[in-house]
Amino acid sequence: MTAGxxxxxxxxxxxxxxxxxxxxxxxxxxxxGAIYIYQADLPAGTIxxxxxxxxxxxxxLAIPLYLLAGDLxxxxxxxxxxxxxxxxxxxxVRGRLAHTTVATSLIFAGMSGSALADAAAVGKVxxxxxxxxxxxxxxxxxxTASASTIGPIFPPSIPMIVYGAITGVSVGALFLGGMIPGVxxxxxxxxxxxxxxxxxxxxxxxxxxxxxxLLKATRSATLPLLxxxxxxxxxxxxxxxxxxxxxxxxxxxxxxxxxxxxxxxAHKIMLCCIQxxxxxxxxxxxxxxxxxxxxxxxxxxxGREFVQLTNGLHPIAVILLINIVLLIVxxxxxxxxxxxxxxxxxxxxxxxxxxxxxxxxxxxxxNLMIGxxxxxxxxxxxxxxxxxxxxxxxxxxxxxxxxxxxLIVLAIVIAVPSVTLWLPSIMLGR
Numbered sequence: 001m002t003a004g005x006x007x008x009x010x011x012x013x014x015x016x017x018x019x020x021x022x023x024x025x026x027x028x029x030x031x032x033g034a035i036y037i038y039q040a041d042l043p044a045g046t047i048x049x050x051x052x053x054x055x056x057x058x059x060x061l062a063i064p065l066y067l068l069a070g071d072l073x074x075x076x077x078x079x080x081x082x083x084x085x086x087x088x089x090x091x092x093v094r095g096r097l098a099h100t101t102v103a104t105s106l107i108f109a110g111m112s113g114s115a116l117a118d119a120a121a122v123g124k125v126x127x128x129x130x131x132x133x134x135x136x137x138x139x140x141x142x143x144t145a146s147a148s149t150i151g152p153i154f155p156p157s158i159p160m161i162v163y164g165a166i167t168g169v170s171v172g173a174l175f176l177g178g179m180i181p182g183v184x185x186x187x188x189x190x191x192x193x194x195x196x197x198x199x200x201x202x203x204x205x206x207x208x209x210x211x212x213x214l215l216k217a218t219r220s221a222t223l224p225l226l227x228x229x230x231x232x233x234x235x236x237x238x239x240x241x242x243x244x245x246x247x248x249x250x251x252x253x254x255x256x257x258x259x260x261x262x263x264x265x266a267h268k269i270m271l272c273c274i275q276x277x278x279x280x281x282x283x284x285x286x287x288x289x290x291x292x293x294x295x296x297x298x299x300x301x302x303g304r305e306f307v308q309l310t311n312g313l314h315p316i317a318v319i320l321l322i323n324i325v326l327l328i329v330x331x332x333x334x335x336x337x338x339x340x341x342x343x344x345x346x347x348x349x350x351x352x353x354x355x356x357x358x359x360x361x362x363x364x365x366x367n368l369m370i371g372x373x374x375x376x377x378x379x380x381x382x383x384x385x386x387x388x389x390x391x392x393x394x395x396x397x398x399x400x401x402x403x404x405x406x407l408i409v410l411a412i413v414i415a416v417p418s419v420t421l422w423l424p425s426i427m428l429g430r
Contacts, residue, residue, distance in 0.1 A: 007300045008345075011036065011293065015333075026285050029337055033292030050295050051288035060284070062161050065246030068276040069227070069253045070112030074121040075272055076257030076264050078224040081217075082107050083125050085225070088217035092209040095197035097133055098143055099190050101126040105147035106186045109154040110228025111249065113161070114279075115372055118151035119144055119380045123387040131388070139196070141384035142373075142398035146406065147189055148380050149369035152335070154182025156231055156249075159335050159365050161242060166343050169357045171242045172235050173428055177358045177420040181366060181413050188405030196401070223256045236427055290340035315353050319414065322346055323367055330371015334379070338368055359413070362420045366410045373399055373406075 011032050018028035037046055073079060086103040090096050104122050112118055123144040130140035152159045155175030164171040218225075231249050234240035240248060257264030310318045325346070329338045343364060350360040373380050375396045385395040412419055 007036070007296070011296065015293075026282075026289055029286065029293060030289040033289060033296065036296050037292075047292060050291045053291065055284050055288055060161065060165055062156075062243040062246040063158050064276050064280040065243065065250050066111075066113040066156055066158060067117065067279045068272055069246065069249035070108070070114065070117045070121065071272040071275050072250060072253035072257055072264070072269070073108075073111055073224060073227065074117075074124075075268055076253065076261050078221075078253070078256070078261070079104070079108065079121045080125055081221040082224050083122075085217040085221035088210075088214045091213065095193055097126065097130045097135065098193040098197055101130070101140075101143055102147045102150075102186050102189045102193065105144075105150050106154060106182065107225065107228070109151040109182060110156070110231065111224075111253075112151055113156040113158040115148045115151045115369060115380055116383060117279075119148035119383045120387070122147070123384050127384065127387050135200070136398070137388040137390045138394040138398040139200075141381070141388035141390060141395045142402055143189070143193060144387075145373045145380040145384040145395070145399060146402035147186075148384075149373060149406065150182050150185050152365055152369055153178050153185060153362070155179060155228075155235075156242065156245065157365065159339065159368065160361065162336050162339055163343065163361045163364060166339060167347055167357060167361070169361055170428070173358050173424040174361050175232070175235060175242070176423040176427055177362045178365065179423055180419050181362055181409060184409045184412060184419070185406065188409050189402065192402065192405045223260060227252060286334055286337045286340075290337040293341045310349065318349065318353060319355070322350065323363070323410070323414065326364060326367035327371055327374075330368040331374045333371075335365070335368040335372065338371075339364060356417065356421060358424055359417050359420045363410075363413055366406075366413055370403065370406050370410065374403065375399075 014035070015028055015032050018031065023031075033047065083100060083104050086100040086107065087096065090099045090103065093099055101122060104126065105118055108118050108122055112121070123141070127137070127140045127144055130143075131137050151157070155178050157175065157178055160174040160178060161171055163169065164174055227249055230252060231245045234245045234248065235242055254264065254269060257268075310321065313321070326338075326342065329342055333341070346364075347357070347360065350363075351357070355363075375381070381392060381395050381399060385392045388395070
C-alpha cells in the first residue's frame with residue numbers, strides 16, 4: 001500500500017471509529033486533521049488558511065437564507081397549508097396520509113433545501129396525523145425520514161450549493177439536474193407506500209374528492225406554493241443567482257407571515273433567525289475542518305493513486321465502487337463533510353470515466369441522502385423517531401424496505417444520464 005492510501009485508510013478508520021463512539025462529528029474531523037498535521041511535522045499555522053478559505057465563498061451565503069426561508073414558512077403555518085392542499089388533492093386515495101406526507105415533502109423541498117428541515121417541518125404535522133389514523137408510529141417515522149431525502153435532491157438544495165462551491169460546477173445546472181430525480185424519488189416512495197398501506201389493512205378515513213375543497217385548499221396554499229416557483233424561475237431565467245433567490249425567498253416568507261397570515265411577529269422572526277444561524281454555524285464549522293481533510297487527500301496525492309489503483313478495473317466496476325464508497329460514507333458522515341472529504345478524491349476519477357460533472361453531482365447527493373436515512377448514524381431517523389415518540393431501533397427496522405425505492409432511483413440516475421442532463425441541456429445548453 002502506498003503512503004497516500006495508507007494515510008487515507010488510517011484517517012478513515014479513526015474518523016469512523018470516533019463517530020461510532022459518539023464523539024461530536026466536528027471534533028472527530030478536527031482531531032483527524034490535527035493528528036495528520038502533527039505526525040507530518042507541518043506548521044500548526046497550516047490549519048488557519050484552510051479553515052478560512054473553505055468558507056470564503058459567496059455561494060455559501062445561500063445556506064442561511066434557505067434555512068431561514070424554511071423556518072419562516074414552518075412557523076408561520078405555511079407548512080400546514082401545504083399539507084391541507086396535498087390532503088385535499090389526495091382525499092379519496094387509499095393511503096391518503098402516506099401519500100400526503102411524500103407530496104408535502106416534495107413541495108416543501110422547493111423552499112428549504114435541507115433534509116433535516118424537511119423531516120422536522122413535515123414530521124411535526126404528518127406523524128401525529130398518521131398515528132391518529134392507525135399507522136404504526138415506526139412506519140410513520142420511517143416514511144417521513146425517507147421522504148425528507150427529496151429536500152436536497154429537488155432544488156433548491158444546500159448540498160448542491162456546497163458541491164458547486166467545491167467543484168466549480170454551475171449550481172443552476174445542478175438544480176435543474178436534480179428536478180427529475182427528486183420527482184422520481186417521490187413517485188417511487190408513493191408506489192411503495194401504496195403496497196405497504198394495503199398490507200396494513202388500515203381503516204383509514206377517506207373523503208369524497210371535492211373540487212370545492214380542493215379549490216379552497218389551493219387558495220389557502222397559493223402563496224406558499226408560489227415560493228419554489230419564484231426561486232426556480234428567478235434562477236433559471238438568470239434574473240437571480242441562487243444566493244439572491246434565497247434572500248428573496250426568506251423575505252417573501254417573512255412578508256406573507258407578517259402581513260397576510262399575520263402569524264409572525266418580531267419575536268418569532270428573531271427565533272427563526274437564531275435557528276438558521278445555528279444551522280449555518282454547524283455547516284460552516286464542518287466545512288472548515290473538513291477542508292483540512294480534503295487538503296490532506298490532495299497533499300498526499302491520494303486522488304492520483306486511487307485512479308492508478310482502478311486502472312485495471314472495468315469502468316462499470318469502478319462506477320459501482322464509487323457509489324458503494326459514497327453509500328458507506330453517507331451512513332457515517334454528514335453530507336457536507338462527506339462531500340468536502342471525498343468529492344476531491346472521486347470527482348477526477350468520475351471525469352476520467354466520462355461521467356459529466358452535473359450527473360456526478362446528483363449521483364453524490366442521492367447517495368449521501370440515502371446514507372442520511374441508513375443506520376448506524378442516519379441523522380433524519382433521530383429527528384423523526386423523536387417526533388413519533390418511538391425507540392430508534394424500531395424506526396431503523398421500519399426504514400429498511402424504504403431503501404429499496406431509493407436505491408432504484410439511484411440506479412436510474414447512474415444508468416440513464418439523460419435523467420439528470422436533459423433539463424440542463426435544454427434550458428442552459430449544458
